[in-house]
Amino acid sequence: MSLFGFSLKPRRPKSAQTAKDRLQILLAHERGAGTATPDYLPALQRDIIEAIRRHVKIEPDDIDIRMERGEEVSSLEINIEVPDASPRARA
C-alpha cells in the first residue's frame, strides 16, 4: 500500500511471492507438457547429431544443450563445436 509515495511495505520484494511465481512457472511446464517434459531431449539430441554428422564429423561430446524455462517462452540453446572445417573441398 502506498500513500503519498510513502510505502508501508518493506523495499525488498517479498520472498513468498517469489516462491509462488517460481512454482507457477515450474508446475505449468511439468503439468502442461505431460509428465514427459524433457524426455524428448535425448531423442532430439540424437537427431541433431545425426543430421550434422551427415555433413560434418562431430562427436556426441561436441554438442551442448542448455534450457531456460520462462513464463511465456522457454529457450533451448544448442551449442555445437564444429571442428575446423578447412576448405579441403577444392582439392
Add this chain to the structure above:
Amino acid sequence: MTQTNDNAPMGRIIVITSGKGGVGKTTSAAAISAGLAKQGYKTVVIDFDVGLRNLDMIMGCERRVVFDFINVIQGDAKLKQALIKDKRLENLAVLPTSQTRDKDALTREGVEAVLNELKQDYDYIVCDSPAGIERGAHLAMYFADEAVVVTNPEVSSVRDSDRVLGLLSSKTKRAETEGAEPIKAQVLLTRHDQGRIDKGEMMTVEDVLEILAVPLLGIIPESQAVLRASNTGTPVTLDDPSAAGRAYEDAVARLTGEDVEMRVASDRRPGLLQRMFGRTA
C-alpha cells in the same frame, strides 16, 4: 571470484541422509555444497530423490534442467551435459534427478560410474539422499566416505537417525569392504530451538548425542532465514547473513577439517527502538 583450494581432497563423497523426511536434508545439502564451493572447493551436489526432484528448486536452477542423473546412467546424455553450473559460484554444480522416472532407474553400477567420473573433476561430491531407507537412500549412502545425518531434536527423527547410522555401518561399500575405514558419520542437529530447550520442551544437544553416540557436526538453529532462502532458490549459505547460514558455515569448516568451536547461533531480532534508531551490530 572464487579461487581453488590447495588442500583439496580428491572427490570425497559426502551423503546427507536422515531416514525421516522433512528434517532438512535438501536444505542442508544445498547449504553445505554452496558453503564448500565458497571455500574454494570444486563441489557438485547430486539429487538422489528420483521422481520427487527438489534440490533444483532449493538451488534455484529448476528452469535450467535439461538432462538428469537418470539420463546419464542410461546413456542418453553425457555427464557434462547434465551438470548445471551454478550462476553464483563457478566451482559449484548441480546434478538434478529425474522427475518422471522412479527409483528403479538407479542402478548401483550406474551410480558408481557417475561418481567415479565426478571424482576426476570435483573435490567434494555431496549426495542428497531421499527420505526412507529404500533404493534411492541406499544408493545415496552406498559409496560415501562420510555421512551427515540430519536430525531434529524430536523422537521420531532421532529414532530414524539411529536406524540410518546402523545402515551406514553395515550396508555400504566401506562396511562391506574388508579392511576399509568405516564411513565417518556425524550428526547435524537442525531446527534447534534454545528457547524451548530452556523451557524443557525440547531435548538438548547432549540428550541427542548421548542416544546416537556419534560426533556432532553442527547445530543449526530454527531460523526464518531457511524458508526465505528456499522461497528464492538460494542456499542459506549464499543468502543474506543469518544464524542458520553462519551455523552451516561452521559445519562446512568442520567438514574440511578445521577446528571450529561449537556454538549455538541465534537470530536476535532487533527491538523496536533498535529498529528506529538504526541497527547496531
